[in-house]
Amino acid sequence: MHTTSDYELMLRGVDLRVTRPRVAVLDAVHEHPHADTDTIIGAVRERFGDVSHQAVYDVLRALTAAGLVRRIQPSGSTARYESRTGDNHHHVVCRTCGAVADVDCAVGGTPCLTASDDHGFTIDEAEVIYWGQCPDCSTAPIS
Amino acid sequence: MHTTSDYELMLRGVDLRVTRPRVAVLDAVHEHPHADTDTIIGAVRERFGDVSHQAVYDVLRALTAAGLVRRIQPSGSTARYESRTGDNHHHVVCRTCGAVADVDCAVGGTPCLTASDDHGFTIDEAEVIYWGQCPDCSTAPIS
C-alpha cells in the first residue's frame, strides 16, 4: 500500500510535476495490476472525481516514458498497465478471458536478451508472453 | 516461390474452400513476410484485381485459424502476418521503424514453454519479442 506522498515522491524522482490526475493514475495502476485504460479511468474517477479520459491517456504516456509504469499489450487486448517495472518479468495471458498474471524470469538478471541470430539488430529488451488458459477457464470448458 | 496450385493444395489440406481471394492472400503473405493488413490488401489487388478489404480480413482470420498463416502484433503496430508457422520462431522488432525480422528459437524444439511459476495456467505457447534497433535505424540517429 502506498500513500499519496509516496506517489508524489515517485513523480518528483523522475522530474514530473505533481498533479492530481497523475497521483490518481499512479494509485490506480498500483491498485489494479494489468488493468486496461478504461478500468484505470474508472478507478481514477471513483477516488478523485472527474478527470478527462484524455488526461489519463496523457498521464499514462508520461508515466510510461518516465519508467514509473510499464505498458503491456497482448494481441487482441487494449493497452494494459502495471507498476512492476525494471525487473524484467513476463506475463501469462489467458486466451479465453484475457486474464494476465506475472511470471518471474526463469533465467536471471537481464536474461533472454540473447537471440540466436539478431540480424544486426541492437536488442535492448526481450518481451515474453506465455499463452494458455487460466485455472478458471481451463476448468470450465466452452459452454 | 509457390504456384497457385501450391496454395490450392494448402487450402484443401486444411479443409478450406479454394477461392481467388484466399489464394491471393496466401500468395501475398508468402511474398511479403511480416506485412500488415493494408500492405496485404494492396498486394492482393495488384495481382488479382479488386478484392474487398472485408474479404481480406475474413480470409486472414480463416487462414490464421487454420494455421496456414500466423498473426503477430507487436505493441504499437497493426496486425502483421507471416507464412512461417509451427516452428516456434520469434521476432526482433525495431523500435524506430517497426521492421520485423525472424529469430530462430535458441533453445530447441518446443522451448521457452516453461514459466518459472505458471500460476496454474495451462501454457501452450511462448511468444518472444526482442525489442531494439534495426541496423539502419541504429546507424542513423534521430535527425
Add this chain to the structure above:
DNA sequence: ACCGGTTCTTGAATCATTCAAGAAAATGGG
C-alpha cells in the same frame, strides 16, 4: 447443372486512441 452452405461485396458502425485549441494549474524567481 443444381442446391445448400460458405464466402465475398458493399456500406456503415465501433471503439481505442490521438489531435487540437484554449483554460487551468504547477514550479521557480522576484
Add this chain to the structure above:
DNA sequence: CCCATTTTCTTGAATGATTCAAGAACCGGT
C-alpha cells in the same frame, strides 16, 4: 507570497484499424 512561463488538463472532434450486417456470388458435392 505573487507572477510569469511552461506544462498539463478539459472539451470536443477526428482518426483508423477492425468488425458488423445484409444480400449477392461462388464453391463443392450430388
